[in-house]
Amino acid sequence: MYTLEDGGPSIPTRAFLVGVSLGGEPVETVEEHLQELGELVTSCGGQVLGETLQRRHTPDAATFVGKGKAEEIGVAARELGAEVVVFDDDLSPSQVKNLEKVTDLAVMDRSSVILEIFSNRARSRESKTQVELARLNYLLPRLTRRWSHLSRQAGGIGVRGGEGESQLEADRRMLRTRIRHLERDLVTIERTRALQRRARQRVPTVALAGYTNAGKSTLFNRLTHAGVHAEDRLFATLDARLRRGALDPRHVVVFADTVGFIRKLPHHLVSSFRSTLEEITEADQVLHVVDRSHPAWRDQLAVADEVLDSLDVDPERVLVVFNKIDALGGEPVPSSADAGRDAVYVSAVTGEGLDRLRARLLERLYPEDAARAAALAAEWAAQASS
Structure with a gap:
């Protein structure tokens, strides 16, 4: 159903997914992307009945997948009882129109699904x-x-x-x-x-950013002792939440929990959420939270890096936080070299590594105080051993 308020079709109950490997993109990568698309559809109340994958060098101008493949998709989707065909790539208005004519079904692209989720959240x-x-x-x-x-x-x-x-x-x-x-x-x-922001400029701000469902809200709760509800679903947080938290008894900062990123995030959303994303661009430090237990964590890290770069966030202000180390299935906690950069490993669920994270923030925000604290700790250790 099309409505002005919704700006497109609402997700029907039954969906058929389409992924396309373009220019030799590995099929395994497209399969991972289709799995994420299925999670997006499920997040807004849809049910995935089936999927198909096509390899081609370039998109077809009229239907993205070619008329023959579009006809195959329509037959397969209707046989399963699907109500909508959802493409993992963005489609032009004419491609959507042509696909709906060929398949005799409603057609949505990735951006319209993400917009639907944001509207619901x-x-x-x-x-x-x-x-x-x-x-x-x-x-x-x-x-x-x-x-x-x-x-x-x-x-x-x-x-x-x-x-x-x-x-x-x-x-x-x-x-x-x-x-x-x-x-x-x-x-x-x-x-x-x-x-x-000007009213609280005397207190440093630390923004939590990263791929959606990386555990930012759970980490935010741990760092601020807040009661914010953390949900295990995509885009559970849309509004920037602000709350004070202590790094030690003498140093307090404001933590900001922000909207998550995702692959192929619609540019209209990035521009529309400018005021929310400014909590990231204006922060003194940015914690780039990554779900280290996710099989595609490297890709998710790269996607979030691209968004942060597009926001002109200074890399020197970004500290990578690998979260969910409790879910690594008994694997040893990796070293910073595993990420190719300086990083901290934590579990927001168990609290493991949070002291190290607070210490690193203290070093970055209050380097002189951190140096004095380290020297004092070393002096105490020397006295204790003598």
């Missing part, structure tokens, strides 16, 4: 505004194939116009007007956040 005024802006920016170029539905809604939302092209233009004007209104709202929100 948004709770605060800020996150709802950010999600709506992203969805309308996603919907605007796709309006040509769904204008007739919007025209039926137009009478109730103050838009007048005739049928056909004139109504389509009226719908476009309506969306552009709403987008400008939301952008103004976000400017106000950003100014408020800037004022709040």
